[in-house]
Amino acid sequence: MPINRRPEPAKNMPPKPVEEPGKNRYSDAELEEFREIIIKKLEDARKELTNLQAQMTAANDNGTDDTASTFKILEDGSDSLAKEEAGQLAGRQKKFMEQLENALVRIENKTYGICRVTGKLIPKERLRAVPHTTQSIEAKLNQYRD
Numbered sequence: 001m002p003i004n005r006r007p008e009p010a011k012n013m014p015p016k017p018v019e020e021p022g023k024n025r026y027s028d029a030e031l032e033e034f035r036e037i038i039i040k041k042l043e044d045a046r047k048e049l050t051n052l053q054a055q056m057t058a059a060n061d062n063g064t065d066d067t068a069s070t071f072k073i074l075e076d077g078s079d080s081l082a083k084e085e086a087g088q089l090a091g092r093q094k095k096f097m098e099q100l101e102n103a104l105v106r107i108e109n110k111t112y113g114i115c116r117v118t119g120k121l122i123p124k125e126r127l128r129a130v131p132h133t134t135q136s137i138e139a140k141l142n143q144y145r146d
Contacts, residue, residue, distance in 0.1 A: 023121060026113045030124070035107050038131045042100045049093045055086040099132035106134075115139050 026034070106112040113122050117139035126137060135143070 024114070025110055026121070028110075031107050031110065031112055034112060034127055034131060035104065037128060038100050038103050038107070041131060042097060042104075045093055045097045045100065049090055049097065052086045052090040052093060056083050056090065096132070103132045117142075 103112060113124075113127055114120070115122050115136040115138075116134045118136055120136060120138075122133060122136045126133060
């Protein structure tokens with residue numbers, strides 16, 4: 001005879017966010033906390049972008065002038081690849097900075113932390129971890145299921 005069991009909860013599912021009834025936006029004090037987080041991340045991102053741009057413009061400092069031409073060609077190829085990778089990282093960094101700046105605009109408009117898909121508040125924990133997000137975990141997971 002089969003035993004009736006309760007279905008097991010889905011594994012790796014995030015906990016349901018606890019929402020305050022009737023709360024449809026974060027308070028000014030909460031928004032200020034998020035603004036500080038975003039400004040710090042933006043400062044760090046600007047420093048990183050400056051470093052990446054320096055890597056892209058740096059001349060070959062390895063001094064391969066006195067080495068065999070074969071090694072010089074390999075070194076030049078390696079430099080080109082490193083500069084190309086730095087350029088790609090710089091592009092990503094610029095996009096990240098743009099997303100952070102957009103988040104600051106949403107704070108000014110008092111729409112920060114509202115999921116653009118569900119219209120519900122994004123949990124504070126998610127916003128602290130990914131302050132530029134515009135979607136709740138629920139919306140993000142549904143995006144991949146569709």
